[in-house]
Amino acid sequence: MSDFQDDVQLDTSQIDDARGGGRFGGIPGGGYTVGGGGLGVLIAAIVGLLFGVNVLGGGVGLGSLSGLDDLTTGTPSADNAALAADCRTGADADRREDCRIVGYVNSIQRFWTTELGARGIRYVPAKTTFFTGQVRTGCGPATSDTGPFYCPVDKHVYIDLGFFNDLRT
Numbered sequence: 485m486s487d488f489q490d491d492v493q494l495d496t497s498q499i500d501d502a503r504g505g506g507r508f509g510g511i512p513g514g515g516y517t518v519g520g521g522g523l524g525v526l527i528a529a530i531v532g533l534l535f536g537v538n539v540l541g542g543g544v545g546l547g548s549l550s551g552l553d554d555l556t557t558g559t560p561s562a563d564n565a566a567l568a569a570d571c572r573t574g575a576d577a578d579r580r581e582d583c584r585i586v587g588y589v590n591s592i593q594r595f596w597t598t599e600l601g602a603r604g605i606r607y608v609p610a611k612t613t614f615f616t617g618q619v620r621t622g623c624g625p626a627t628s629d630t631g632p633f634y635c636p637v638d639k640h641v642y643i644d645l646g647f648f649n650d651l652r653t
Contacts, residue, residue, distance in 0.1 A: 487578060488573075488574030488575070488577040488578050488584075488587050489574045490573060490574050490575040490578070491573060491574065491575075492573060492574035492577075492587070493572065493573060494571045494572060494573060494574070494576065494577060494583060494586050494587055494590060495586075495590050496564050496567045496568045496571055496586055497564070498586070498589050498590060498593055498609055498611065498612060499564065499567060499585075499586055499589060499611070499612050499613070499614060500564070500611050500612070500613040500614070500640075501563070501564050501566070501567040501582075501613075501614045502613055502614060502615045502616075502619060503614050503615060503616040503645070504616050567582065567586070567614075570582070570583060571583035571586045574587065581645060581648065582614065582645055585612075585614070585643065585645065589612045589641075593609040593610075596609075597609065610639055610640065610641065611640050611641075612640070612641040612642075612643060613640050613641070613642045613643070614643055614644075614645060615628075615642060615643070615644050616628070616644060616645075616646070617644070619642060619644075621635045621637070621638060621640065621642060622635050622637030622638030622640070623635040623636070623637050623638070626642060627644075628644035628646050628647060630642075630644075631644075631647045632644075632647060
């Protein structure tokens with residue numbers, strides 16, 4: 485497992501926590517800006533960080549990410565009050581899996597912002613949605629059987645954290 489610096493601050497605003505509430509529907513109506521393109525890399529990097537493997541194979545080129553754009557989607561935000569209260573620091577990320585994923589998402593988003601920014605490409609961090617059981621997305625309904633995935637329609641990454649338990653067992 486990763487060892488986060490205890491005093492590092494976690495940013496839960498990059499996460500929509502829709503676990504257990506059943507009220508998150510992924511239905512157009514709200515709206516905020518998210519980044520496009522390359523988010524399959526985010527999923528692969530999270531899985532790689534969790535299991536200590538390089539799932540990208542080192543062959544990721546920036547050419548495929550050059551089409552990053554801004555897009556306003558209609559995916560409403562979930563209530564993050566509990567996640568924000570529980571996941572404040574790196575010490576929390578060392579203790580809790582959901583906080584650890586928040587730390588990974590923060591790190592990956594910061595990497596792409598810096599890396600692409602150095603090449604003059606603007607990257608807008610995308611939301612990651614935690615869900616339990618099932619969720620409605622811009623790509624249609626999904627269940628925990630789907631595993632972590634990226635939906636190009638609403639430009640969100642969706643993760644049922646139970647998926648990682650399934651991988652371990």
